[in-house]
Amino acid sequence: MNITAHGVDIVNCSRIRKSVKEYGRKFLERVFTEAELEYCLGRKREIEHLAGRFAAKEAVLKVLGTGLRDGIAWTDIEVRNLPSGQPRVVLQGRCREIADQQGLCRILISLSHTPTHAVASAIGLKEASGGALHIGD
Secondary structure, eight states: OEEEEEEEEEEEHHHHHHHHHHHTHHHHHHHSOHHHHHHHTTSTTHHHHHHHHHHHHHHHHHHHTOOSOTTOOGGGEEEEEOTTSOEEEEEOHHHHHHHHHHTEEEEEEEEEEOSSEEEEEEEEEEOTTOOOOOTTO
16 A cells, blocks of 8 residues: 555644534534544543544545545535444545546554643555545445
């Protein structure tokens, strides 16, 4: 596999806390999938987990080179956890189409957070031979 792109993002947890307080469920449902909300809400460090996923979505958009435009929704990018706890990116909708067009087969993701900040790094991979996409399979 070949690395084709890298994206990194850092989020101030207070920004997410403010958005949740000001916009509540409207903000949460616009940005996060139901599975992400189930994972984050009610956890001891709820805001940190939300901020980590927000940073991951931003990092993935940087891998795709798009930003949030051209019909992309925040929920087109979902961060799920494997049973081991390792985060995994699943793309849907417009993000999946763009990844397909770019020949991406996988996006690796790493998240970290503290009480004040969350950071995410995303790496886009292509098959050496230009193989089929496996993101979200």
